[in-house]
Amino acid sequence: MTQLREVYFCEKCGNVVEIMNEGAPALVCCGVPMVKLEAKTQDASTEKHVPYVEEKDGGVLVKVGRNTAHPMMEKHYIKFIEVLTKEKVYRAELTPGMAPEAWFPIKKGDVTEAREWCNLHGLWKS
Ligand SMILES: [Fe+2]
Numbered sequence: 736m737t738q739l740r741e742v743y744f745c746e747k748c749g750n751v752v753e754i755m756n757e758g759a760p761a762l763v764c765c766g767v768p769m770v771k772l773e774a775k776t777q778d779a780s781t782e783k784h785v786p787y788v789e790e791k792d793g794g795v796l797v798k799v800g801r802n803t804a805h806p807m808m809e810k811h812y813i814k815f816i817e818v819l820t821k822e823k824v825y826r827a828e829l830t831p832g833m834a835p836e837a838w839f840p841i842k843k844g845d846v847t848e849a850r851e852w853c854n855l856h857g858l859w860k861s
Pocket residue numbers: 782784805811812853854855856
C-alpha cells in the first residue's frame with residue numbers, strides 16, 4: 736500500500752513517481768511493478784549525494800555535496816531537490832549545467848527532511 740510522499744521508480748523506462756494520495760495497492764509502469772525508492776543517508780564514495788541544508792537569505796539553501804558539488808552533466812545529474820515540512824513539499828527541478836543546489840523560502844526549523852534524486856545513484860536524504 737502506497738504512503739504519502741513515497742517515491743517510486745520504473746526500472747524499465749526510468750519513470751519516477753511521488754505519491755500525493757496514499758492508498759493504492761501498487762504502482763505499475765511498463766507492465767511491471769514500480770520499485771519503491773528508499774532514500775540513502777550515508778555516502779561512502781568521494782562523490783557526495785546526501786543533501787546539506789544551511790540557512791541563507793531568510794530561507795534554506797540545499798546543496799548536493801557540501802564541499803564538492805555533485806556532477807551536473809547530461810548523463811549524470813541531480814534531477815530534483817525537495818524539502819519536506821510537516822504540511823508541505825517544496826521541489827526544485829534541475830537540469831544539466833545548473834548548480835546542484837536549490838534555495839527554498841522556509842525556516843530551517845520547519846524542515847523535516849531534505850532529499851534529492853540522482854539519475855544514476857537514486858534517492859538520498861538528510
Ligand atoms: Fe550521482
